Amino acid sequence: YWGAPPPAPAPKRARGGLIAAVLVAALLAGGVGGGLGYWAADRAGGDTTSETVNAPSGNGATDRAPESVAGIAAKALPSVVTLQVDGGSGRSGGGTGTGFVFDKQGHILTNNHVVAGVEGGGAELTAVFSDGKKYDAEVVGRAQGYDVAVIKLTDPGDRKLTPLPLGKSDDVAVGDATVAIGAPFGLSGTVTTGIVSALNRPVASSDGNRSNASYMSALQTDASINPGNSGGPLLNDAGAVIGVNSAIQSASDGLGGSAGSIGLGFAIPIDQAKRVAQTLIKTGEPVYPIIGASVDMRSQGAGAEIVEEAADGSPSVVRGGPADQAGLRGGDVITKFGGSAIDSGPTLISKIWTYEPDDTVDVTYERNGREQTTQVTLGKRTGDD
Numbered sequence: 001y002w003g004a005p006p007p008a009p010a011p012k013r014a015r016g017g018l019i020a021a022v023l024v025a026a027l028l029a030g031g032v033g034g035g036l037g038y039w040a041a042d043r044a045g046g047d048t049t050s051e052t053v054n055a056p057s058g059n060g061a062t063d064r065a066p067e068s069v070a071g072i073a074a075k076a077l078p079s080v081v082t083l084q085v086d087g088g089s090g091r092s093g094g095g096t097g098t099g100f101v102f103d104k105q106g107h108i109l110t111n112n113h114v115v116a117g118v119e120g121g122g123a124e125l126t127a128v129f130s131d132g133k134k135y136d137a138e139v140v141g142r143a144q145g146y147d148v149a150v151i152k153l154t155d156p157g158d159r160k161l162t163p164l165p166l167g168k169s170d171d172v173a174v175g176d177a178t179v180a181i182g183a184p185f186g187l188s189g190t191v192t193t194g195i196v197s198a199l200n201r202p203v204a205s206s207d208g209n210r211s212n213a214s215y216m217s218a219l220q221t222d223a224s225i226n227p228g229n230s231g232g233p234l235l236n237d238a239g240a241v242i243g244v245n246s247a248i249q250s251a252s253d254g255l256g257g258s259a260g261s262i263g264l265g266f267a268i269p270i271d272q273a274k275r276v277a278q279t280l281i282k283t284g285e286p287v288y289p290i291i292g293a294s295v296d297m298r299s300q301g302a303g304a305e306i307v308e309e310a311a312d313g314s315p316s317v318v319r320g321g322p323a324d325q326a327g328l329r330g331g332d333v334i335t336k337f338g339g340s341a342i343d344s345g346p347t348l349i350s351k352i353w354t355y356e357p358d359d360t361v362d363v364t365y366e367r368n369g370r371e372q373t374t375q376v377t378l379g380k381r382t383g384d385d
Contacts, residue, residue, distance in 0.1 A: 072179050072239040073191045076100075079164045080181050080232060081127040082188040083110060083137070083151075085117055098182040098232030099127065099151065100241070102277060106161040109277050110231030111246050112142045112149045112214070113205075127153060130189055135159065141280030144384040145288055146353065147205065147214035147246055148268065148276040149231075164233055167240030169269030172196055172219060180223040180245055180265070182232030194223030194263075196242075200340065202347040203266045205247040212384075215350040218266035219243045225265035234267040243267025272354060289357045289378040292321025293328060297345040303333040303366065304348035326376040328365065335371070336364035352378070 064070035079101040097114030101107075108127065117123040118139050125137045140150040153159070176196045184190050198220035205214050221234060225248050234243035249264035279287055294310040294317075306323070307316045308330040316330045317323050328334075334342050337351045338361045355361060357380035364373050 066239075067237065069179055069191070069193055072235060072237070073181065075239055076164055076179075076181055076233065076235060077130045077189055077191075079162050080189070081108060081129055082183040082186075083114055083231065084126040084128060085115065085123045086126070087123045096183055096186045096228045097230045098228065098245070100181075100231075100233045101161045101163045102150070103163050103281075105281075106152060106156060107140065107277070107281055108137070108151045108153075109244065109273065110149050110151060111244065112144050112147045114231045115139055115142065115149050115151060116144070125151065127151070128188065129159075133159070141284040141286070142384075143276050143280060143286030144212050145214055146268070146272070146276045146286060147216065148244070148273050148280070148286075150277050150280045164235075165240045166270055166274060167236055167238070167242045169219065169242050169271045172199065172236070172242050172269075174199060176242075177237040178221045178223045178242070179235040179237075179239075180221065180225055180229060180232060181235070182225070182229030182245060184224075184226035184228040184261075186228055190229075192224040194221050194265075196220070197222050197264075200351075201266060202344075202350040203247055204346040204350070213346075214246075215346055215353060216246065216266065216268050216272075217350045217354050218246070219269055221265045221267060222263040223265060224261040224263070226261050229265075241270050243270055244273045269354075275356070285383045287357065288381045289352055289355050289359065290321075290381050291323045291326075291328075291352060291376055292318035292379055293323035295334070295345040295348060300344040302343070303335040304342050304345045305333045306330050322376045322379045326363065326374045328363075328374065328376075329367075331367065333366045334363060335366060336362075338362060 064074065066075070081099050083097045083099050085095050095114070097110060099108040099110035102109040115125060118125045119142065125139070127135045127137045135153045135156060137151045137153050140152055142149040174196055178194050178196055180192045180194070182190060196219055201218045201220045203216050203218045219234065219242065223234070225245050229245045232245045233241045234245050236242050245265060245267045247266040248261060276286060293306050295304045296307050299305065306328060310316050317328060334348055336342060337348060338355070340351050342348045342351065355378055357378050360375055360377045362373065363376050364371060
């Protein structure tokens with residue numbers, strides 16, 4: 001410990017004298033105070049009663065309208081689980097996250113980075129429901145690039161698993177109300193509220209090992225989201241899931257403490273998360289749309305530049321791939337993709353992954369200072385390797 005060494009203890013006799021003196025003083029003060037209190041009460045006529053006024057309680061103290069935040073939370077909480085990852089190796093080998101019942105078959109949707117330490121890492125996965133009951137769980141499939149994972153209970157027994165209703169994230173507008181449910185810092189069943197602050201926010205985040213990156217064109221919300229909320233549902237004012245809470249922007253305290261909410265939370269749109277989850281349930285592997293070209297992931301502002309040569313020395317544009325067939329080549333700078341402005345490589349990937357393989361997308365790019373347009377029919381990549 002920092003600081004000066006403690007002073008030497010005082011002689012016992014001196015300490016006893018001091019305590020006695022303080023005790024006598026306290027008794028004297030108490031006697032004086034008691035006398036003064038009696039004198040004041042006697043002067044006031046001796047009235048020591050207190051009568052408060054209660055507010056009307058309506059039909060019942062716990063009755064809430066279904067469309068209220070309390071009503072939405074009461075209906076959703078039984079379908080939300082706290083995920084505990086115990087043991088395992090690496091930074092992702094332990095921790096707490098959130099998930100929610102996704103379908104009638106009892107699959108649970110969460111973030112990849114919540115359960116990344118389970119497969120191959122030796123960690124154990126436990127799902128804890130709002131009533132406190134715990135169940136062992138296993139991973140059905142993971143998509144590191146999308147930061148989506150699907151798990152299931154190994155032995156649900158007679159547990160009733162009610163899926164949350166899924167909304168449509170394409171119908172969301174800035175200003176819509178939001179309700180987030182999760183286990184921030186392990187505090188299960190925490191409910192916070194806010195609004196949709198922005199749409200299509202490009203976000204790149206790393207997994208639990210701070211290595212592999214995930215990309216999303218996210219819903220931004222100011223509902224309080226903290227570590228432990230990851231994988232939990234972001235609901236609209238009808239109680240339908242519109243996103244999967246996944247990342248936050250925090251102001252560091254500079255002391256190595258855990259980062260917390262500053263009102264900048266990001267959720268994977270449910271339309272994308274649903275598509276990925278259903279693929280994982282069906283095949284166990286993710287499928288990514290690709291353009292077949294390597295882009296600069298460091299520069300920002302001017303667009304996404306196709307590099308002259310890939311990192312491994314291979315051509316930056318795959319011969320016969322989507323970009324090659326669209327006439328793109330090294331040095332081209334993609335500035336729009338599907339009508340959306342592109343300012344960097346991560347933004348381009350975030351936007352590409354909102355589409356599906358075989359989709360045809362308009363692309364605007366610059367070559368030698370001249371703006372040109374083309375169309376790209378997306379290819380696909382299976383798996384995260």
